[in-house]
Amino acid sequence: xxxxxxQIIHAYRQAPxxxxxQWIGAFLLAxxxxxMVAALxxxxxxxxxxxxxxxxxxRKEITTIQRENADLETxxxxxxxxxxxxxxxxxxxxxxxQPGELDYVAVPGxxxxxxxxxxxxxxxxxxxxxxPAEYTQSLLEWFEDRVKLGGLR
Amino acid sequence: MRQxxxxxxxxxxxxxxxxxxxxxxxxxxxxxxxxxxVFLSQGDRYSGEFQMFYPERGExxxxxxxxxxxxxxxYEVGVSLNEMESPDSLANILSKYLGLGYDEVHKKLTESPxxxxxxxxxxxxxxETVDALQKLVQDMNEADDSRLNGLAFKPHLQRSYPENxxxxxxxxxxxxxxxxYFGIEEKYNDLLAGNPVQVWVPRDPNKATxxxxxxxxxxxxxxxxxxxxxxxxxxxxxxxxxxxxxxGTILVMNPRDGDILAMxxxxxxxxxxxxxxxxxxxxxxxxxxxxxxxxxxxSVLKVxxxxxxxxxxxxxxxxxxxxxxxxxxxxxxxxNWNRDAWGQQDMVGCLQHSLNVCLAWISSQMGTQxxxxxxxxxxxxxxxGVDLSGEATGRLKVPGDGDWYPVDLGTNAFGxxxxxxxxxxxxxASSIANDGKMVTPHVLYSMLRDGHQYNxxxxxxxxxxxxxxxxxxxxxxxxxxxxESSQALLPGYRLSGKTGTAQIPTDYGYYAxxxxxxxxxxxxxxxxxxxxxxxxxxxxxSIWASETASPVFSKVAEQTVILLNIPPDAVRGQLVTx
Numbered sequence: 001x002x003x004x005x006x007q008i009i010h011a012y013r014q015a016p017x018x019x020x021x022q023w024i025g026a027f028l029l030a031x032x033x034x035x036m037v038a039a040l041x042x043x044x045x046x047x048x049x050x051x052x053x054x055x056x057x058x059r060k061e062i063t064t065i066q067r068e069n070a071d072l073e074t075x076x077x078x079x080x081x082x083x084x085x086x087x088x089x090x091x092x093x094x095x096x097x098q099p100g101e102l103d104y105v106a107v108p109g110x111x112x113x114x115x116x117x118x119x120x121x122x123x124x125x126x127x128x129x130x131x132p133a134e135y136t137q138s139l140l141e142w143f144e145d146r147v148k149l150g151g152l153r
Numbered sequence: 154m155r156q157x158x159x160x161x162x163x164x165x166x167x168x169x170x171x172x173x174x175x176x177x178x179x180x181x182x183x184x185x186x187x188x189x190x191v192f193l194s195q196g197d198r199y200s201g202e203f204q205m206f207y208p209e210r211g212e213x214x215x216x217x218x219x220x221x222x223x224x225x226x227x228y229e230v231g232v233s234l235n236e237m238e239s240p241d242s243l244a245n246i247l248s249k250y251l252g253l254g255y256d257e258v259h260k261k262l263t264e265s266p267x268x269x270x271x272x273x274x275x276x277x278x279x280x281e282t283v284d285a286l287q288k289l290v291q292d293m294n295e296a297d298d299s300r301l302n303g304l305a306f307k308p309h310l311q312r313s314y315p316e317n318x319x320x321x322x323x324x325x326x327x328x329x330x331x332x333x334y335f336g337i338e339e340k341y342n343d344l345l346a347g348n349p350v351q352v353w354v355p356r357d358p359n360k361a362t363x364x365x366x367x368x369x370x371x372x373x374x375x376x377x378x379x380x381x382x383x384x385x386x387x388x389x390x391x392x393x394x395x396x397x398x399x400x401g402t403i404l405v406m407n408p409r410d411g412d413i414l415a416m417x418x419x420x421x422x423x424x425x426x427x428x429x430x431x432x433x434x435x436x437x438x439x440x441x442x443x444x445x446x447x448x449x450x451x452s453v454l455k456v457x458x459x460x461x462x463x464x465x466x467x468x469x470x471x472x473x474x475x476x477x478x479x480x481x482x483x484x485x486x487x488x489n490w491n492r493d494a495w496g497q498q499d500m501v502g503c504l505q506h507s508l509n510v511c512l513a514w515i516s517s518q519m520g521t522q523x524x525x526x527x528x529x530x531x532x533x534x535x536x537x538g539v540d541l542s543g544e545a546t547g548r549l550k551v552p553g554d555g556d557w558y559p560v561d562l563g564t565n566a567f568g569x570x571x572x573x574x575x576x577x578x579x580x581x582a583s584s585i586a587n588d589g590k591m592v593t594p595h596v597l598y599s600m601l602r603d604g605h606q607y608n609x610x611x612x613x614x615x616x617x618x619x620x621x622x623x624x625x626x627x628x629x630x631x632x633x634x635x636x637e638s639s640q641a642l643l644p645g646y647r648l649s650g651k652t653g654t655a656q657i658p659t660d661y662g663y664y665a666x667x668x669x670x671x672x673x674x675x676x677x678x679x680x681x682x683x684x685x686x687x688x689x690x691x692x693x694x695s696i697w698a699s700e701t702a703s704p705v706f707s708k709v710a711e712q713t714v715i716l717l718n719i720p721p722d723a724v725r726g727q728l729v730t731x
Binding site for chain 2: 052064066067068070071073074075076077078080081082083086097099102104106112
């Protein structure tokens, strides 16, 4: 009876080459999986690195633009300084007004304007405070995030 | 045979496993060893750097939006020593373009410590020079000439004053270390400078994050009217020339809200070249004489004595006084400015002829307690609270002080023996021009920060006299100017004011031939919209304020009514009725 049973088992065992092929297949599948994950990780990392570089470049650009803006404001003030304007006015044939030469006209409803409000010249810069997670997360962090959220997002 | 291969394979596999295990063990050992902390800290140290981000210093504008203090780009010129190929060529070019000695530059390039990677040749180099240098570098690069390799330009901002010396006494200046000195720059240094932020900047672009926004320093808008300031400074300079005065000060203020519209003083300094400071000023109090220097004002203080006397009911405008030319107070005889007796006078006459004897009599009638109580209420001996740095408090001796004598009651009444700053006098007199309410003078109109404008409200410093007293004295001062045919008058406008000619004290008495001349006045009398204070030091063409300070006041008033669009009284009356 025991001999018959052994024969039956042997009859159903796979051929050795089939087992080897299955192992090789599983191994290759694992390698392909790992390679895909690695490629994805590399892609995300590269994108993050590029985004990081862009941030650094933009930061420099902002600083440069702010400096140029300050320069231009000062240059404009240089060109419209009191002494410069007075000189230009004299060159154009103007002279200071004398008290007797002024005419005052009543304008109904006219209210003397308040001193100039300079808010337009203020440095209210809109700031991108929240970068998308795609630019800051690693693949592992993204995966961890998904696990924590239970795949709800 | 197969068994032998199997054994060999097993041995090789075991060897590889052992080698792998050894690597893992070594990794773990390194990670957990004592040196690991050192390696980690070294790694952290070089993974980035702390960078300090300095905000742009806030700008300063006049009340009409004209820039008085801004910022401009300058460059630090340096050399990266690792990239340098020809120290001789660099020294030659840089010494020529930067105005430095060849040996000095060459020494920096060749004798710097070996650990240095970068050396600064010169900072605060202007744009024009750097543009020329950059073009030269570009031309040489295009010609494959590497002799200027290593040359670097680092831009940064520097304070700049487009109006140069205009309002320099009000603005103050900023040194290269970024600190403000004098005036607005010092008073509001913290606001203007903003808050620098230190940030860890990683070198790994994966870890690059946005630098937190560093808000610029607060921008300030002043009450100063740039055009009026320029006119007043011009008038002051002309007055010093015309009357041979050593120095001078002119203030223009709105008596309703304390806005200082112009504040001129001498000497002035080109703020873009603040290195001249030590050649222009002996000490800090001279930087802005309007607030920093106290002096005996003389007869302009009579307006305060008269205001106190009217307010207490000691005298009325029509009260008569027989001037005999002398009065004894505290055992000392006080005389008039010309030592004459002026006979019977009413109170307008006392002001019109500026009679010391009359005013000394008035203060004596009031008594020490009442007189000094009023002088305190006018703010004498205390700072005005103006928002400028370097304000002096002056000195009002009061009974009980070791150096107070009974005669001071008489002399203080006409402005001798008491020290005030021009701004103190202007503030005290504002109570007469502003219906009895004394305003706190101020220079800051508003602050701009983060897109919001914060206006500075005007402040009432007190009400030393009643509205009725203020109106009465206002009319008396206008009448006294008119009856005197003063040179302070301005055709078409009724003005109120008072001259002051004061002897100058020394350690041994008073100068015989030198005076300080002053004038305090305002207008239009029926609706005061501006106040003017003039102080000229030691005029040489005439020692009298009526011949020096009065015409200066008139000129300032003339320009003020033009620039502030104040029509003549007759026109204003017609406009109001329409």
